[in-house]
Amino acid sequence: MHPTQPTHALHTQHVGDLSGQSISHPARAWLAQQTAAGILTRDEVTGRFSLPPAHAAVLADPDSPAHLVGGALLAAGWFHGIDRVVEAFRTGSGIPWSHQHPDVFDGTERFFTPGYTMSLTAEWIPAVDGLVETLHTGGTIADVGCGHGTSTVLLAQAFPRATVIGYDAHRPSLEVARKRAASAGVAERVRFEVADAAGYPGLGFDLVCLLDSLHDLGDPQAAATRAYTALRRGGAVLVVEPQAADDLAENLANPLAALSYTASAFQCTPASLAQPGAAAWGAQAGERPVRAVLESAGFTGFARVADTPANAVYAARCT
Numbered sequence: 234m235h236p237t238q239p240t241h242a243l244h245t246q247h248v249g250d251l252s253g254q255s256i257s258h259p260a261r262a263w264l265a266q267q268t269a270a271g272i273l274t275r276d277e278v279t280g281r282f283s284l285p286p287a288h289a290a291v292l293a294d295p296d297s298p299a300h301l302v303g304g305a306l307l308a309a310g311w312f313h314g315i316d317r318v319v320e321a322f323r324t325g326s327g328i329p330w331s332h333q334h335p336d337v338f339d340g341t342e343r344f345f346t347p348g349y350t351m352s353l354t355a356e357w358i359p360a361v362d363g364l365v366e367t368l369h370t371g372g373t374i375a376d377v378g379c380g381h382g383t384s385t386v387l388l389a390q391a392f393p394r395a396t397v398i399g400y401d402a403h404r405p406s407l408e409v410a411r412k413r414a415a416s417a418g419v420a421e422r423v424r425f426e427v428a429d430a431a432g433y434p435g436l437g438f439d440l441v442c443l444l445d446s447l448h449d450l451g452d453p454q455a456a457a458t459r460a461y462t463a464l465r466r467g468g469a470v471l472v473v474e475p476q477a478a479d480d481l482a483e484n485l486a487n488p489l490a491a492l493s494y495t496a497s498a499f500q501c502t503p504a505s506l507a508q509p510g511a512a513a514w515g516a517q518a519g520e521r522p523v524r525a526v527l528e529s530a531g532f533t534g535f536a537r538v539a540d541t542p543a544n545a546v547y548a549a550r551c552t
């Protein structure tokens with residue numbers, strides 16, 4: 234959903250009033266700054282400051298698919314490690330995911346959750362022929378690079394008969410994921426295991442998901458190959474990646490490209506460079522390399538099955 238087209242009906246929110254005695258000077262300055270930045274509006278007659286509905290969808294409603302506050306938390310997290318980033322710019326060295334500030338892990342969760350909540354089980358899984366039917370009767374799902382487990386929990390909630398396993402190389406993220414599963418009441422049917430995308434255990438999966446994780450890996454080809462061998466014949470791989478075309482010129486037309494390229498520079502390419510393979514795709518890799526690694530692994534029927542302003546969704550079969 235485009236940020237200016239929120240699905241949630243929101244009313245203009247009254248934020249502050251400069252005539253009010255209770256507003257501190259720093260808060261007054263902030264209201265003025267937010268208005269100067271075009272985020273708030275001010276009624277000249279009443280002196281009231283308001284947050285328009287479209288802006289509230291982006292800034293104040295965590296359930297809105299347009300909610301972007303996770304992006305701000307990501308940026309704060311990246312700047313905690315600015316010295317490492319400078320070093321990476323100078324030398325081309327990597328920054329392991331585990332060396333990022335905790336705000337980066339929380340920001341990632343908050344950034345992706347609105348889109349996954351809106352689309353993962355309602356649009357993306359149904360876009361793969363026969364998958365909903367299989368998962369409603371049972372089946373097993375591997376969620377590879379699951380982070381804090383938002384997607385793993387959503388899958389377990391949507392498919393109560395399926396077994397869902399979240400794999401990630403970052404142990405602290407999985408500790409959070411276990412808490413998320415427990416609070417969502419799905420801990421019995423969800424398991425989280427520390428494992429590499431190229432070497433997690435298990436065979437005969439009906440679905441392997443790589444949700445906003447493939448481009449972060451040092452060796453996306455090894456992950457695609459492992460997905461192929463992990464699936465049963467007829468099983469599907471679902472790859473969700475940031476919305477991107479195959480080259481910079483086309484990506485410049487995407488309003489989210491500025492944020493995605495920032496993620497690439499501060500987090501995604503350094504994370505990949507810190508791993509064997511060092512593919513360094515970045516967050517704007519586009520369709521071509523995704524298709525190439527899946528087909529080289531043996532997958533057939535590659536298709537771009539869905540698009541949102543933030544994500545491109547690809548699927549292919551193990552045959």
Ligand SMILES: C[S@@+](CC[C@H](N)C(=O)[O-])C[C@H]1O[C@@H](n2cnc3c(N)ncnc32)[C@H](O)[C@@H]1O
Nearest residue numbers: 330345378379380401402403429430444445446
């Ligand atoms: C951008 S985050 C996405 C997390 C989650 N899928 C989400 O959308 O919130 C990428 C995730 O991939 C994980 N990761 C990176 N390299 C990995 C590897 N080689 N094997 C397994 N997980 C890896 C990171 O720990 C991180 O949780």
